[in-house]
Amino acid sequence: MAYIEFKQVCKEYKMGEVTIKALNKANLxxxxxxxxxxxxxxxxGKTTALNILGGMxxxxxxxxxxxxxxxxxxxxxxxxxxxxEDIGFVFQFYNLVQxxxxxxxxxxxxxxxxxxxNPEKIMKKVGLADRKNNFPSQLxxxxxxxxxxxxxxxxxxxxxxxxxxxxALDYKTGKQILKLLQDTARKENMTVIIITHNAAIAPMADxxxxxxxxxxxxxxINKEPKPIEEIEW
Ligand SMILES: Nc1ncnc2c1ncn2[C@@H]1O[C@H](COP(=O)(O)OP(=O)(O)OP(=O)(O)O)[C@@H](O)[C@H]1O
Ligand SMILES: [Mg+2]
Numbered sequence: 001m002a003y004i005e006f007k008q009v010c011k012e013y014k015m016g017e018v019t020i021k022a023l024n025k026a027n028l029x030x031x032x033x034x035x036x037x038x039x040x041x042x043x044x045g046k047t048t049a050l051n052i053l054g055g056m057x058x059x060x061x062x063x064x065x066x067x068x069x070x071x072x073x074x075x076x077x078x079x080x081x082x083x084x085e086d087i088g089f090v091f092q093f094y095n096l097v098q099x100x101x102x103x104x105x106x107x108x109x110x111x112x113x114x115x116x117x118n119p120e121k122i123m124k125k126v127g128l129a130d131r132k133n134n135f136p137s138q139l140x141x142x143x144x145x146x147x148x149x150x151x152x153x154x155x156x157x158x159x160x161x162x163x164x165x166x167x168a169l170d171y172k173t174g175k176q177i178l179k180l181l182q183d184t185a186r187k188e189n190m191t192v193i194i195i196t197h198n199a200a201i202a203p204m205a206d207x208x209x210x211x212x213x214x215x216x217x218x219x220x221i222n223k224e225p226k227p228i229e230e231i232e233w
Pocket of ligand 2: 046047048
């Protein structure tokens with residue numbers, strides 16, 4: 001069995017009379033330590049799939065297996081533990097706590113989980129050792145996103161989930177962020193999933209999943225992923 005499996009996953013949102021099928025019998029498999037890129041048109045169900053995988057949303061039907069655990073059947077308390085200890089989540093717009101400094105944002109995340117990494121070391125790794133005492137408002141967009149990634153990595157999660165992590169960044173900063181994610185996936189053997197609208201970065205991944213109409217329509221396995229430095233777009 002694969003490390004992550006979606007089996008016939010459906011997610012419906014009821015909006016008054018209308019029912020929206022955000023996921024429609026989605027099936028997918030991801031192995032441990034894989035770097036996965038998810039692409040697809042707006043409304044295809046990418047964020048919905050990631051939120052379900054991160055324990056932030058529930059399925060209408062079907063099964064989601066992570067590391068032999070059926071997370072679609074977890075009780076509330078188990079789900080909180082799963083989100084806390086197993087998942088690192090990077091949002092498109094950073095979601096930092098504005099009245100805490102960069103390092104305090106990272107420390108906050110490590111305080112709630114067991115096998116967390118040293119916040120100081122992670123800040124160094126993301127290249128922010130000298131900006132760690134700045135508040136988010138005193139950091140550039142790219143720096144804030146690096147704090148958000150530091151916060152997610154410092155939890156030492158099994159799964160690092162990133163929803164358009166470079167969506168708000170310029171080319172150069174975006175590239176730095178993707179390099180950080182690629183290096184983390186390699187060095188820490190973390191399973192990293194990145195949603196992007198930029199199909200050009202797909203060659204950085206071990207697996208590319210194309211979402212369309214609520215399903216993983218096409219899956220490409222990439223035997224020779226390229227270092228992000230070698231990809232231009
Ligand atoms: N909380 C919600 N309530 C109602 N409908 C929702 C909700 N979340 C998502 N949807 C709908 O489900 C469908 C899939 O949305 P989703 O956010 O997963 O798409 P996406 O692939 O991430 O798109 P984008 O590339 O624009 O971010 C869309 O039609 C969306 O409007
Ligand atoms: Mg989305």
